[in-house]
Amino acid sequence: MARILDISPLISPRLAVWPGDVPFSRSLSCAMDQGANLDLSSITATLHLGAHADAPSHYVRAGSGMASVELEAYVGPCQVLRVSLPRGERIQPHHIAAKITAPRVLFRTDSYPDPEVFNEDFNSLSPELIEHLHALDCVLVGLDTPSVDPFDSKPLESHQALARTGMRNLEGLVLDHVEAGNYTLIALPLKLEDADASPVRAILMMEES
Numbered sequence: 660m661a662r663i664l665d666i667s668p669l670i671s672p673r674l675a676v677w678p679g680d681v682p683f684s685r686s687l688s689c690a691m692d693q694g695a696n697l698d699l700s701s702i703t704a705t706l707h708l709g710a711h712a713d714a715p716s717h718y719v720r721a722g723s724g725m726a727s728v729e730l731e732a733y734v735g736p737c738q739v740l741r742v743s744l745p746r747g748e749r750i751q752p753h754h755i756a757a758k759i760t761a762p763r764v765l766f767r768t769d770s771y772p773d774p775e776v777f778n779e780d781f782n783s784l785s786p787e788l789i790e791h792l793h794a795l796d797c798v799l800v801g802l803d804t805p806s807v808d809p810f811d812s813k814p815l816e817s818h819q820a821l822a823r824t825g826m827r828n829l830e831g832l833v834l835d836h837v838e839a840g841n842y843t844l845i846a847l848p849l850k851l852e853d854a855d856a857s858p859v860r861a862i863l864m865m866e867e868s
Contacts, residue, residue, distance in 0.1 A: 664842070664863040666765075666832045667710040668774035675777035677805060680705040706856040707805075709774065710831045712848040717855040718818035725854040730847060732799040732827040737763040737844035737863065739837050742782070746770055747809065749785040749817075750802075759795050763844050766802040767834035774833065779810040786820035793824035799844075801829030801861075832861055840865075 668674060676682050683704040689695035706725075707713070712733065715722030738761035742754050750766060768782040781804035789807075792800055800807070800821075807817040807828055821828055829846055843864040848857035 660867050661843075661864045662867045664837055664865065666834055666837060666861045666863055667859070668831065668833050670704075670709050670858070673775045674709055675773075675775055676705050677707060678777065680707065683708060704858075706851070706854055706858065707830070708858045710829065710833070710846070710861045711856050711858045712846065713818070713821075713828055713830065713856050714848075714854060715822060716853070718815055719822045722822070724852065725848050725857045726850045726852050728827070728848065732763070733829075733844070733846045733848065733859070735763060735844060736761040737765060737799075737842050739765045739767060739834065739839050739842060739863070741767045741769075741839045744768065744770070744782050746780040746782070749783050749809065750788050751785050752788050752791040755788075757839065759792065759797065761841055762797050763799040764792055764797055764801075765829070765832060765834065765837075765844070766800075767837060767839070768803055769835060771804040772835070774831070777805070781805060781810070783807055783809045783812075784817045786816045789817055789820035789824060789826060793826055797826065799827045799829065801832055801846075803832045803834040805831055829859065829861060837863060 687700045689699040714725040770782040784807040846859040846861035
């Protein structure tokens with residue numbers, strides 16, 4: 660029997676977004692509490708909300724939008740690795756102690772502990788790490804911070820490494836309750852036309868005896 664681990668933060672107006680980006684809000688068009696026969700609501704928010712996938716168009720001029728990205732990378736065998744680095748540092752290949760055994764790798768850094776409080780000194784990925792994972796036939800990399808690049812990076816070196824390798828990414832995951840090991844990942848983005856990203860409901864599945 661499979662156990663499901665939810666690795667997505669709660670989406671609410673309290674959820675922190677990148678400084679200057681659009682926070683989540685929900686408004687009711689109809690409400691049963693106000694005499695309507697149903698509840699009907701709409702939302703406004705950045706597409707880079709909580710657990711999300713970036714589309715190539717986010718970091719490459721004329722890159723593919725989210726609706727054009729193939730879904731295979733977001734479903735399948737996955738390995739969670741736990742790393743411990745000083746705040747603000749990028750993860751390098753030599754920080755990986757375990758053998759990579761799955762084509763999807765998620766890094767638990769514990770450097771962004773509260774999804775409702777934005778801290779700028781989170782850990783990120785190095786372009787060398789992305790190239791290393793690609794050489795091991797990895798198709799997706801993710802982590803528990805808002806970006807694969809440092810907060811103050813303008814060249815976005817790790818995003819550009821994703822573009823070079825064709826790998827996909829997940830950002831904003833919640834992994835503080837997940838032990839290192841192997842799982843099945845399901846984190847499907849929405850089919851949003853021309854979108855530069857999409858929120859995902861990311862889960863890990865593990866077999867229980």
